[in-house]
Each structure stands twice: as structure tokens, then as C-alpha cells.
Amino acid sequence: MSNIKPEDFFKNIISHSKEYGFIFQNSEIYDGLSAVYDYGQMGVELKKNIRDYWWKSMVQMHENIVGIDSAIFMHPTTWKASGHVDAFNDPLIDNKESKKRYRADVLIEEYISKIEDKIKKEIEKAAARFENFDRTLFCSTNGRVKEYQEKIDAINESFKSALNNNDLEEIKKIIINLEIVCPISGSRNWTDVRQFNLMFSTSMGSVSDEANTIYLRPETAQGIFVNYLNVQKTGRMKIPFGIVQTGKAFRNEIVARQFIFRMREFEQMEMQFFIKPGTEIEWYEYWKKIRLSWHLSLGLGNEKYRFHDHLKLAHYANAACDIEFEFPFGFKELEGIHSRTDFDLKQHEQFSNKKLQYFDSELNQSYVPFVIETSVGLDRLFLSVLSSAFKIEKLEEDETRTVLSLPAALAPYKAAIFPLLKKDGLPELSESIMNALKLDFNLAYDEKDTIGKRYRRQDAIGTPFCITVDHQSIEDKTVTIRDRDTMKQTRIKIDEIKTFLNQNVGIQNLLKNL
């Protein structure tokens, strides 16, 4: 493994993911859709197991945390309240020399205000010269001022109509015609104007011209905020309490890259934890600790995680950090932990005109709770698990072995069952063992090819144990069980397989160490 270059190592992971049914490029037969990927038959199991582990560690292990599953569609006002609509609906243009990005409308408005400054100077000069200065008369008669004003009016007219018609080409033409330069590079080498929409939109209603624009949610959090009072009341929740949910979110990223690390459609696993105002720093520190230890429990290597504190805070936060993971392409954000204050609930109070307050019987008063958010990307978590589990081992001589050392509780198959030979009653015994165990475990069965190939196939998809049925099995009701990581075999009684697997692949092993 040491002689593989890092970029080749990542490429190996990507092709391994495809070859063994973990990740496929979306719409591959049509050349793919950029930055969208599908999970295959192995990937879906691994992803589901990661999600289950997260869910159980949050909901099952905490009495004061419950889950919901809110819709991807939400009332459009939701996104006005959250600030997503206003912050990301601007025409953008890039300067090719300086690589700087500007709001096209701001560039034009700045240009107009420069002309207005010139008018102001003309007026000031004239006012200093004449005693009975008539400003209105001066503006309507002075040639230079009139010229400036006409230019402003002309720009405004075409600019407004371009904005109203959403005519991005026209906006670019205005910038070119006015010879607006980049303040940094001084260059007029501009890209086309693009509308940057973070959110994907669609329309609801069968008749298109009376349809409402509906957004695909860019974060799952808002589904929790708008339901927070429903859950609090119907679940008789007492502060502090948390609501979690997992689900798809959609962001129209300009640059989406690095395999499944940054996709346009991705899955979030979020918790919003509702607390008494003034206790947010305490809870923020608490959840930082809890979430880091959750990641460490996967056993991918403690040195692969670190905190990264946000210096620049979002408009809603008063403290924020990321848990970063060392991916094959470097340390990158895996989970975000934010102290979101009462921003979101207050915004929803204002926009909905509904009281979203909690009555605290200890204080005998109502307040809008503060919120601590933990938000982890399931796809990123998947990639962290997959990329640190993937190993190309050197065995004797030139032999190599490709193995996924997945945490056993997360592996798609918990065990594989092989008859050593496809005769002498071995397949029949294998199947009866399989039928008894499949009530509890997801299992693979394979009787094709030599036993060595079958072991290697299971190594490649991360199956922790291989159970082989041989002639001795028929005589004394024992089987060999082979460990994926050590390749060592031990012989155990058929009756003991279930207990053995429970002890070694059960999710309880992860949960009890939290």
C-alpha cells in the first residue's frame, strides 16, 4: 500500500466502489449527471447501517431525544424566514483575471453612484459660485449635469428591464458597454452573468402559470423548527430536549467535486437540541464532546479527527465548529456543530405570526428556546468509513489482498456461508444453517469457485466472518469460522454461531462504548 500514490489510492477506492456495487455514477448510461451518485446493493446496506447506528445512538440512547421525518417540500415562506431566499438569489459575474466573483447588480449600482458623485460635485461647485443658487434650475439647465443624469436614467432603464426579464445576457452587455473594470485586476475580461441559486426549485400545482414555486429543501433543519412545537406538545417534551431527522437535502453547488464528498443531492443527519437561553455554551461544549466520541467509537483512528472552530460565524450562530476527518484528499468537514441561538424560531414566529414559545414551569415564564445543532453528512460519513477501511495488503511474495476492514457492525453482510464442496450434502447443511441465521443477520451464500476466491470476494466487500461447512461439519456439527482481518480460522459448534455473531457484529458493541 505504501507504494501507491495518494491520488491513485483515491482512484482505487472509487473504482472499487463501482466494481463491488457500493457507488455508481448516476445515469451512467447517459454519460452521467454531474455530481450525482447512486448507492448500489452493497452501498445501500453500509449506508443504512451507518444511519441506524447514528439514529440509535441519538434516539434510543437518549430519553429526551425523539425523531421525525418531515417532507422535502415545505411552504415557500419557510425559506424566506430562514434567510435562504434572499441570501442566494443574485446575478453573479466572475472576473477571469482576478478570479474574483461579484454581484453583477452591485457592480452596476456602484457605477451609477460614481456618476451621482460627479453630479454632486458639479452642484457643490456651482453652489459655491452663485449666491441665490437654485438647485432644481441648475440641474435642469446645466449641460454636464443633464448629460450625467440622462446617462443614469438610460442605465437604470435598461438595467431594470434586464432584471425584470431575468435577461442575464443583457446585464453582461451593460457591464461591457459601461466598460466597468474589476477593482482588483483592472480588467474587463468578464465571464457570463449567472444566476446563482443555492436552492433547486420546482412548481406545485398542475396549471403552470398559477403554480407556486416550491423549493427542494437545502437543509433538513427547517423541518424540525416548524414542527418543534408539535413535537414538544404531543410528546410532552421538557427542555432540554432534542429532535432528530435524517433525509435528503439539495444544494445547487457551483462546484461539486470529490466523488460523494460534495454532491448536489445528499443526505443529512441532524439534531436540533432545544435549551434554556443562557445555557447555550454549556450545551454546545457538551455536544461537541458527545459527537466526537461517537466518531471515535467507529475505530477508524483517533488521529484522523480534529475540531475546526469557525471564526466567521453565520448570521444565526454565536458559536460554531466542524469535526473534520482526514480523507484521502486531506482534512475536510464531516460534521458541523452550531449554537444557532433563537434565530430560526424567532424568524418563524415573525413570518408565521404564531407563538413558538415554551412555558418553563420551573421559571414560571415563557421563552423562545435556544438551539444547538449537530449536522453530519451521511454520505461524507460513508466516505470516511469506506476510505479508511479500504486496504490493499501485501501477502507473501507478489500476492496482494484487497480488503475492506469495515467496523463489523456496519458491514453489509455480517457473515458468508460456504459449503467447502458443492456435493456430499455440504450445500444442504449450509443452507439449513443459513436459513436459521438469516432471521437475525444479513448473510451471503456462495458455492461457486474455489474456497480461496470466495474468501477474497467477501474480503473485498468487508464481510467480517466466513463460515465454511466441510465434511467434519456433518459428523460433529461444527464449522470453521474465518476472521476477515487476521484470516485465522477457528472451529465452533453450529449451535454457537448465533451467539458468536451477536457478540462480534452486533450494533450493541458500538452503542455500549459510547
Place this chain on the structure above:
RNA sequence: GCGAAAGUAGCUCAAUUGGUAGAGCUCCAGCCUUCCAAGCUGGAGGUUGCGGGUUCGAGACCCGUCUUUCGCUCCA
């Protein structure tokens, strides 16, 4: 978004200055076989990412386009 590289069978790759698209592995059907990618026989799998151009002739040369990877940029 800018720059660079790449795209040939499910996977990894070959194909002489432009001259009949191939190999290994995988897969499928058998044979053989008592524990780590064994052997034998047969078989399937391709409009060389897509579209155009140059040429008697293009996997190769030119243009466009799509996708991926890397660097920069961006990222509430």
C-alpha cells in the same frame, strides 16, 4: 468557474508514421478439486463517452460536447 490530465469489454490495460479492435481478470455453462484470487473445456460481453470534420481509410489527427480526476477558486 479557470487551468491541466484522462475516457477502448463489468474491471485493469494493449493496439507500430493513420491500415481487420485484442489480452488478463471477472461473468455464464460444465468438468475437476478437502480451506485462501488453483487447473481444464466451451461461451457471452464493443457503434473505442457522444457529435461533427480531415482522409481511400480514424481508437489514433482537428473542432465541439459530456463525464471524471488533480490544482486554484467558492462553500450560511
